[in-house]
Amino acid sequence: MKKFIEFIFIIIVPWIIILWIVFTFTRDKDRNYYPTKDIVIKHDTVPVDHSKFAVLQKKFETPQDVTKTCLTCHNGRGKEFIRTPHWLWKQKDTIPGRGIFDLGKRDLLNDFCIGVNSNENLCSMCHAGYGYSNKNFDFHNQNNIDCLVCHDNTGTYHKSNPCLGSNNPKAGLPALGTNLTNVAQHVGETHKNNCGSCHFTGGGGNNVKHGDLELGLLQCTRDFDVHMASKGENAKNLRCEDCHKTENHNITGHLYSVASSANNRVTCEECHTDRPHKSKLLNNHFKIIACQTCHIPVYAKGFHTKIIWDWSTATKMDKNGKPIFDKDLPGNTYAYDGKTYHNVQLQYDSRHGTAVFQKDVKPEYVWFNGTANHHLLHDKIADTTHPLILNPLFGSYHDNVEPGDPRHPSKIWPVKVMRGKQPYDPVNMLLIQPKLASRIKGSGALWADYNWEASCETGMKYIGLPYSGHYAFLKTESMWLLNHEVSPSGKALQCADCHNTNNSRLKNLTGFYLPGRDHSSVLDISGVIFIILILLGVIIHGTLRIVSNKKNH
């Protein structure tokens, strides 16, 4: 009895105490934890009623009249605005290791509609101005600023889409039938739908381009986007400028498909600080993982986004010799560059080629240190065997371990990789700026003539770069860092999503050791063999003992 009590106290009680402590104790509390509920968002309000202003009590014939009137009171704002990228479509930016360049939509090619040049009439339907129809546009004429597209609070102001019919105005003018007087009398702060009118539909339709910016954000729940949610429980209904803080028309935020340095960025920690988790372990992850990585587990939650655009199939006609428009193709898989994409929608259009769309896409992950390179117009293509990355993101694990610049430590970021095949000049080794948009046959526009040669020649001539007369198609990729459609904390990635042997989200990121994902197979196999040998030895030894024991008795 005494021994039993001793056994209980010496062995069982310590076991129970230790098990209890080990399974319940959490040492992992961050003392500097900054809870989300402490964040306060302040909105400015416009204290005036524009509908009462005398200067606005007239019928405006042209949108430029409206701008002129705006500038009579808001003098200086025009000067301010014509310096911004929303107007210039370019800005001076530094590419680390290369120098300072004018970067922007105007001078960079992408793998959606490739480039603005020679297509301004169409592209400028998203330009915050009027009449940007060719490269001779006067970027100093303040009267061409489109104030209304951003400040319309009626919801009735839209830019004209020239694709909808030949009578629709081009080059960023308002749609036919817009009541300019009414809009001008109801201007105010910028709302989601103002920004969204361009940013949600870039690339030719809802969510085509970014993947994390779509019309669904205007009316969504927290599951869709915790910040912009306007429906359902605990909807914060943030506006774009709550994060993209704006002063003097300089809107913060940086899109690395047109920018390269780490300036003017909007970051999560501006509101959330770098200790937003109760768990210290999670906060420490912030040193090498961007918030977005865990908190944007999927993007394109509402609408399909374009993930592959193969221009090489464009210009094919149907059996009657007529062009095919927006034809859905059968099947839901697509093989591209050695990989098969599942659950996709395929579309063919003689103007565009083949497009692949996907919904609820899992991001890809890259090391990113806040800076990017760009394939500039005159950059030669060095390697045609691998996809050309149009905006390579700088960063690597070692950039984090040994940061050359401590302000730019690399982190793992989620990214939408847009893939495609686009025309290039295999002789001059330059990417080609084709002329695409025009209704006039013989203008060289691909969408009028369905002739790549004419399109390439016209486009290259327009930008003043040589064209050899030969074109081919090059696989390209562009990187779209994901920042929106942040999921609620409960839907964020869990440890095992990355710390996982078979199916880690980070399986393509190598060069560093990730617990739970990585192991040395040599070491593991040696270890298992070691244990097996020991077990065998023990079994043989034990058996021999039993046998010899029986013999001796």
Added chain:
Amino acid sequence: MKRVLIYKRYERFWHWTQALLILLLALTGFEVHGVYHIFGYQEAVFVHRNLAWAFIILIVFSQFWNMVTGEWRQYIPSTKMLKAQIEYYITGIFRQAPHPTRKTVYNKFNPLQRLTYLGLRVLIIPVMVFSGLLYMYYTYFVNQQVVHDLRPIAYFHTIGAFLLLGFVVVHVYLTTTGHKPLSAIKAMITGWEEMSNEDAEVALEENLEVAMVQTRKGISGKGSIEKEGMFETAFEDVVEKLGIETESTRLRARLIDSNVGYFRINKDGIYEEVNDAWLNLYKCTNKKDVIGSHVTLDRTPEGKKQIMKLVNTVLNGGTITGERVERVCKDGSIGYHTVSATSYKDKNGNILGLEGFIIDITHQVEAERALEKKITSQYKSDDFYQLVSASNDVGYFRIGKDGFYQEVNDTWLELYKYGSKDEIIGKHYSLSRTKDDFIALKNSVDRVLKGETIPFGITRRYCKDGSVGYHHITMTPVYKGDDIVGFEGFIVDKTDKKLAEE
């Protein structure tokens, strides 16, 4: 088959706690490694971290314990018998050859174990702890130009994990090589290891030997007498062999303090060293009078013969435990003690002499002898009364046939906490009993009154102040002529023992 105390309480606590921690660390660790899914990755990580800290705390405690108790010496590697031990596991074990080494409380590990455990302690565990801490706090080091890559840290940690796992397998298997397959595990749980009689004997002797060495060091000033933990454990074994029950630490401590005499005699039979307790027992005051004299000096003729026989036994390599010996004290009085002795050797194993303990049992022997005498003289001698009633160690009482106290001695009064004899003489013996105790005692008394002598029954007493005590009681009839007129006896206090038991 006998059982010998091998593992102390702390060691058992430590071993099983460590076992639990290592197994859970392995279970969660290999989950973090991505081998399987049991707890879930997150839970596995946090539990693994907590376990790691628990383990580190346990290591700190245990190393402290090893240091202060001197147990660290058990990990000093030794090549002595190493080959024999390896040969035993390779061949001897299949021939049912005896273990080449024996497990004692002072030498728990065979040379192979010493080497393995030392390796664990200085290599595997530190590597695991160090790499584990780096792993845990990697993010704090990573930008400090100290550590650039988690990979080597993780690999070292994994290698250590495999080695530990291998150790556990072999370790568990080797527990079955004891006296019986489960002996070693039982020993780790209870502290007492089952051994063959022969092994137990040797283990006991070795324990005794080490106790001697410790005592010698203490007395000669070369070591510290603070090694009492070791001393007492050895002593516990020894006195158990002697038949003295020593469950109570206090009782044992009292024995050690009071009347455990230490002596060392060279091979010529000359005293080399004795302690103060020894001197007290022999009623000597000056150590110098004793040292240098021959062991047979103060003996009765039979005593001389007996002591030389014992001395020769030990000098020939034997061990004596609990032998009763008569002594003649300095003042001429005769005392009795038990002697346990073993030989001590030089580095080459030559016997230099013997050393041992003596434990005084004079009062016990005297009381027994008087009782014997009384019985042999057909219960008519007064010697018993005279001897026992004068004793300071045992309480004497005489009770009439009717159950009323007739006589008690001072020791009895002391045990019952009475001030004077007047308070008790003339009272009935049921006075200080509960009803149940009285009925039990009355049964015994009835038997004594019919002429029996009942030795060493244990009984409970209620003292005058209400406290409870326990004693051994021996009762024998009192005759007048041929008629039994009452009974008398002696009580020996066992309160400490009884309380310890409870």
